[in-house]
Amino acid sequence: MKVPKSGRHLGCLFGLVLGTIILFGTASRTSAAEPIEIFDAHLHYNWEPKPYFSLDEVLALFRKHRVTGILATSRPNTGTHALVDARAEGKADGLWVVPFIRPYRIRADIGSWFNDPSIYDLVREEFKRGGYRGVGEFHLTGRAATTDWVRKTVDFAVAHDLYLHAHADAEAVEILFAHNPKSRIIWAHTGFSLDPARVAELLAKHPTLWGELSYRGGITEGGRLTPAWRQLFERYPDRFLVGSDTWINERWASYGDIIAGYRQWLAQLPPEIAAKIAHGNARALFAGPAPAVR
Ligand SMILES: [Zn+2]
Known part of the structure; x- marks a missing residue:
C-alpha cells in the first residue's frame, strides 16, 4: 500500500513517540532497581x-558505586588502619571492611619479601593489632615460593585462621599448597x-582456592561472556x-568504570550466580569473627 507523504510523517512521529515512551520506560525501570x-x-x-583519595572521598566513592564490602590492604598498612578505624567510628556505615596484612612497607618489598625475615616479623607484629583476616596481597612467581620465609608465612596464616591473598x-599456587x-x-x-581449563583443574584439586578476577583476561569478548568463562562460573x-x-x-581514577565493567558481565549470568560472585562468596568467606590474637 502506498502511504501518502503526510501519512508517512505521521507514522514516523508516532514511531518516535512510541520509541521514546519505551526507552524512557526502560531507563526508569533500570534506575529504579x-x-x-x-x-x-x-x-x-x-x-x-x-x-x-582522602578517607571521606574514598568512602563516598564506595557509596556511590554500591560497593558494600572491601578486602582492605595498603602499603604500608596505615591505609588499612584508617579504613578499619573509620568503620569502628561509624563513618563507614554499610561498609564491611575486611583487613588483610600487607607484607610490604615499600614498593621494592614486592621483589624481596619472600627472602626477608624482617617481613615475617612485620606480619606477626601487625597481626597483634587484631581484626585481621588474611595476609596479602603478596607476589610470587614459580620457585620463589619455595623459600623458608614463604613457608613460615603460610604456616603462620594457617595456624591463625588467616587467608592468603x-x-x-x-606453579607458585601449587607450592603454597605443598x-x-x-x-x-x-x-x-x-x-x-x-x-581456563587449567584454572578449572586447580579449583578441582584445591577446594580452598578462590579466584579473584581483576585483570583476568578472556572473561568477555566484545562485551559478552565467553563460553569458557560462563562454564567456569556455572x-x-x-x-x-x-x-x-x-x-x-x-x-x-577509573574506579567507577572498573565496577561498572563487572556489573556488565555479571548481568549476563543467572542472578543467583551473579550475586555469589558479586558479593555472596566474599561474605561467606569472611562470615564469623576475626581470629583471636594469641
Ligand atoms: Zn593488587
Whole structure:
C-alpha cells in the first residue's frame, strides 16, 4: 500500500513517540532497581605518603558505586588502619571492611619479601593489632615460593585462621599448597591469561582456592561472556570474587568504570550466580569473627 507523504510523517512521529515512551520506560525501570552490590575483594588503599583519595572521598566513592564490602590492604598498612578505624567510628556505615596484612612497607618489598625475615616479623607484629583476616596481597612467581620465609608465612596464616591473598602463577599456587595443604588462598587475578581449563583443574584439586578476577583476561569478548568463562562460573559459582586492584592512582581514577565493567558481565549470568560472585562468596568467606590474637 502506498502511504501518502503526510501519512508517512505521521507514522514516523508516532514511531518516535512510541520509541521514546519505551526507552524512557526502560531507563526508569533500570534506575529504579539498585545495581547489584559489589564486594571489592582486591583493594589497595596505599598511603605513600598520602592516599590518592582522602578517607571521606574514598568512602563516598564506595557509596556511590554500591560497593558494600572491601578486602582492605595498603602499603604500608596505615591505609588499612584508617579504613578499619573509620568503620569502628561509624563513618563507614554499610561498609564491611575486611583487613588483610600487607607484607610490604615499600614498593621494592614486592621483589624481596619472600627472602626477608624482617617481613615475617612485620606480619606477626601487625597481626597483634587484631581484626585481621588474611595476609596479602603478596607476589610470587614459580620457585620463589619455595623459600623458608614463604613457608613460615603460610604456616603462620594457617595456624591463625588467616587467608592468603596471592598474586601468583600456577606453579607458585601449587607450592603454597605443598607448604601447607590447609592453606586458604584467594588467588589474585586467577592466573591472568592462564588457560581456563587449567584454572578449572586447580579449583578441582584445591577446594580452598578462590579466584579473584581483576585483570583476568578472556572473561568477555566484545562485551559478552565467553563460553569458557560462563562454564567456569556455572561449574564453580562459589569460587570466584571480584576486585578493583587499586594498585596505582589510575585505578582509583577509573574506579567507577572498573565496577561498572563487572556489573556488565555479571548481568549476563543467572542472578543467583551473579550475586555469589558479586558479593555472596566474599561474605561467606569472611562470615564469623576475626581470629583471636594469641
Ligand atoms: Zn593488587
